[in-house]
Amino acid sequence: MYHSAIIRKGIATLLFVQLIIAAAFAQNKTLVVSGISLKVNGTSTLHDWEMKATSGTCTADLTFSPAGQLTGITALSYTVGAETLKSEHSGMDSNAYKALKTKKNPNITFKITTSTVAADGSIKAQGQLTIAGVTKAVELTAKSTVAAGGKSVVIKGSKVINMTDFQVDPPSFMMGAMKTGNAVTISYEFTLHQ
Numbered sequence: 001m002y003h004s005a006i007i008r009k010g011i012a013t014l015l016f017v018q019l020i021i022a023a024a025f026a027q028n029k030t031l032v033v034s035g036i037s038l039k040v041n042g043t044s045t046l047h048d049w050e051m052k053a054t055s056g057t058c059t060a061d062l063t064f065s066p067a068g069q070l071t072g073i074t075a076l077s078y079t080v081g082a083e084t085l086k087s088e089h090s091g092m093d094s095n096a097y098k099a100l101k102t103k104k105n106p107n108i109t110f111k112i113t114t115s116t117v118a119a120d121g122s123i124k125a126q127g128q129l130t131i132a133g134v135t136k137a138v139e140l141t142a143k144s145t146v147a148a149g150g151k152s153v154v155i156k157g158s159k160v161i162n163m164t165d166f167q168v169d170p171p172s173f174m175m176g177a178m179k180t181g182n183a184v185t186i187s188y189e190f191t192l193h194q
Contacts (some may be wrong), residue, residue, distance in 0.1 A: 033058035034152070035191040038080050038108075043181040051087045051096060056080035058190050062153065070121060070144050070153060076112040078190070082132075095171040099163070100149040105133035110140070120147060123155065131166040142188075151194050 013177045025054055038053040060194045063072035082102045100108075108131050115125035121144040142157030162182045164169050170180040 033190050034193045036080070037187075037189045038085070039187040040085060040184050041187065042184040043176050046178045048178070049087060049092065051085040051093070053080050053084040055084050056190075058192065060192055062192070063144070068146060069119075070117050070146050072117055073112060073115040073123065073125065076110075076115070076125070076127075076151075078110045078188075079107055080108045082108050092171070099132075099168050099171045101132045105130075110138075113137075117144065123157070129161075132152075132168050134166040134168075135168040136165060153192045154189065155192070158185055160185050188193070 010155060036056045036058065038056065040051045042049055048072050058077065058127065060076040061074040062070060065071050073177075082100045083093075083097055083106065085093070085096065086094070108129075110127055110129050112125050112127040115127075116121060117123050123142040123144055125140045127138065128135050129140075129141065130136075138159065138161070140157055140159050145154045145156075146152075147154070151158060160183055163184060164182055170182050172179045177183070
C-alpha cells in the first residue's frame, strides 16, 4: 500500500515536470499581417456577385510547439475597412456601403475570445464579429499552414451569415429590379509574419 502510494506520487511528479518542460519550450509569438484577402459572395435575382478587399490589419498571439507546429491562438484581432470591399460595379458598391452604414461604421472586425487548434492545423474559434455597428458572437472555422519554422502562418476559412442578423437590409439595385439574397459567404485568408 505504502509502496503504491510512492509510485503514484512519483508518476504525478514526473507528469508535472513534463508539463513544465513542455510549457518552457513552447514558443509564444506575436505576428502581424502581411497579406490579406476578404471576399463576400452572394446571390441576387439576376446573378451571383462578389466583393473583395485586399487590405486590412490583423495581429495575433500564437503558440507553437518546439517542432514549429501551431498549437494555439491566444489572441487575434482582424479589421477590414468596409469601403475597401469592391465589386466590378461601382453602383453596386455604393448601395452595399449604404446597407453597411459605412459612414457611421467604417470597419468590419473580428476578435477571438477562445479557440482550439487541432494537430492537422484546423482552427475552431469563437469570437465577436462586428458588421454595420452590430456585434454578434460567432464561431469561425479555418485551416492553418505554417511555413519557415513558425515565421509565417497562412489562415484560411469561410463562414455563411445572414445580413439581417447584423441589421443589414439586403441591397437592391436598378430601382428594385435586382434584389440580393440575405445569405452571404464571407471567405477570409491572411498571412501572418513575425
